[in-house]
Amino acid sequence: MKKIHHLFSIFLLLISGIMAAQDFAKVDATVKSWPDFSDTDKFAAKVNADFKREDERARAIFTWIATHVKYDLAAYGVNERPVAYSFKTQAEKEAKEKKFKEDLATKTLKSKKGVCQGYATLFYIVAGKAGLESVIITGTSKSHPAHIGAAPGASDHAWNAVKIAGEWKLLDATWAAGTVTGEKPQFGFRFNDKYFFTDPDIFFLNHFPDDKKWLFTAKTEKDFAELPLYYGNYLMGGYEFVTPDGGTFTNQPSAYIPFKVKNLQPADKVHYAFSREKIFKDAKPVTTGSVSEFSVPLDRNSNGVLTIYINQKSVAAYRIR
Numbered sequence: 001m002k003k004i005h006h007l008f009s010i011f012l013l014l015i016s017g018i019m020a021a022q023d024f025a026k027v028d029a030t031v032k033s034w035p036d037f038s039d040t041d042k043f044a045a046k047v048n049a050d051f052k053r054e055d056e057r058a059r060a061i062f063t064w065i066a067t068h069v070k071y072d073l074a075a076y077g078v079n080e081r082p083v084a085y086s087f088k089t090q091a092e093k094e095a096k097e098k099k100f101k102e103d104l105a106t107k108t109l110k111s112k113k114g115v116c117q118g119y120a121t122l123f124y125i126v127a128g129k130a131g132l133e134s135v136i137i138t139g140t141s142k143s144h145p146a147h148i149g150a151a152p153g154a155s156d157h158a159w160n161a162v163k164i165a166g167e168w169k170l171l172d173a174t175w176a177a178g179t180v181t182g183e184k185p186q187f188g189f190r191f192n193d194k195y196f197f198t199d200p201d202i203f204f205l206n207h208f209p210d211d212k213k214w215l216f217t218a219k220t221e222k223d224f225a226e227l228p229l230y231y232g233n234y235l236m237g238g239y240e241f242v243t244p245d246g247g248t249f250t251n252q253p254s255a256y257i258p259f260k261v262k263n264l265q266p267a268d269k270v271h272y273a274f275s276r277e278k279i280f281k282d283a284k285p286v287t288t289g290s291v292s293e294f295s296v297p298l299d300r301n302s303n304g305v306l307t308i309y310i311n312q313k314s315v316a317a318y319r320i321r
Contacts, residue, residue: 024193027056031063036112040105040122044129054164055197057130058171062196065122066176071187072113073180101125119174120158127162134162139209142229145275145305148247148319151225152208159207161214168216169197172207175232194235205230229317233310238263241316242291248319249306255298257318259308261285264292268310272296274320275304283308 030050037043043064051057105125108118120136127134141147141157159172172195178188195203200216208224209215228247240262249257264270270283270292285292296306298320306318 024056024059027051027059028063028193031060031067034064036068037109040102040109040125040129043109043126047126047130054132058127058132058134058162058164058169059196061123061126061130061132062171062173062176063191063193065119065126065173066193067189067191068112069108069119069122069173069177070113070189071174071177071180072111072115072118073185073187075113075115116158116174119177120160123160123162123171123173127160132162132164134160135214137161137209137211137214139207139214140224142206142208142224142227145229145307145317145319148227148229148317149225151221155210157207164197168214170200170203170207170214170216171196171198172203175206179232190232192232192236194232198235202235205234231314231316233313234315237310237313237315239310239315244318247317248321249298250321251298251300251302256295257298257306258295259283259285259293261292261294262290264310269312270294271309271312273307273309274302275307277301280309 034046037046043061047057047060051060101121102125104114104118105122108114108122114122117136124134124136136158137160138155138158140152140155143157157174159170159174161168161170163169176192176195178190178192180187201219204215204217204219204224205227208221226246226248228241228244230241234241242260242262244257244259249255261270264285264287266287270285271280272283273280283294283296285294287293296308302320304320306320307314308316308318
């Protein structure tokens with residue numbers, strides 16, 4: 001009987017996990033029907049009216065923000081400057097900080113545009129009013145090939161952690177919203193929910209917090225610097241690059257870089273290109289079991305940035321010296 005009870009308990013856990021995953025699809029569908037909001041109180045009230053579970057409320061706030069707030073390219077670097085204000089007491093300081101966050105959240109909500117600080121602050125304010133404990137985390141992002149090999153430095157990004165059933169979960173509504181592309185940069189909505197409740201070791205690929213207590217992993221600044229650049233398509237596709245694990249290589253005669261990739265599908269097309277040549281070349285992976293392998297040869301034209309593409313979408317980049 002004990003064995004049967006144990007198996008039944010495991011079955012219930014598995015079913016509840018599957019139902020939770022399905023519920024997020026239902027949450028997203030519900031949020032899709034929501035109107036625009038004129039203030040954060042109405043936003044939070046709608047969240048609480050439609051959802052009771054903590055993870056559902058967090059998902060609803062995340063999804064609405066990521067599918068409605070456009071990245072404000074014109075404001076990049078402007079809203080991220082420190083805001084100065086004077087105060088005489090700790091209470092006055094806290095009151096002014098609270099007002100600043102409220103004002104920024106309301107501005108982001110009404111204009112439906114902002115930079116990372118606006119996205120993170122809007123989530124923080126609405127989550128608090130919806131009964132969730134959350135924080136705004138600042139830190140260094142890895143979002144450009146120039147960042148490969150660079151250690152975490154001055155803060156250039158902001159994201160959130162939210163406490164669900166006593167456990168902190170990481171999320172980034174800014175990067176979930178879409179991408180900036182083109183020679184004349186333009187933002188386009190493209191919902192990427194892989195930045196919601198992301199595994200800390202995966203989140204670390206692009207995020208290093210100023211306060212390392214928000215890492216939730218044993219990774220270091222050196223580990224972060226040595227990483228390749230992984231694009232949002234890497235997370236969205238569920239790929240895992242087993243090798244190489246470093247982001248920088250020295251070009252030598254007759255050298256090549258061996259790649260081992262998990263989760264490639266038979267129909268996936270893999271290409272690569274060097275920034276100096278700007279020519280797409282077929283990688284022709286060979287798959288054994290769950291691992292696909294291919295090699296990228298290096299020559300005198302290989303210096304610069306090597307980008308790997310899967311189905312014409314950039315997934316990872318490396319620097320070749």
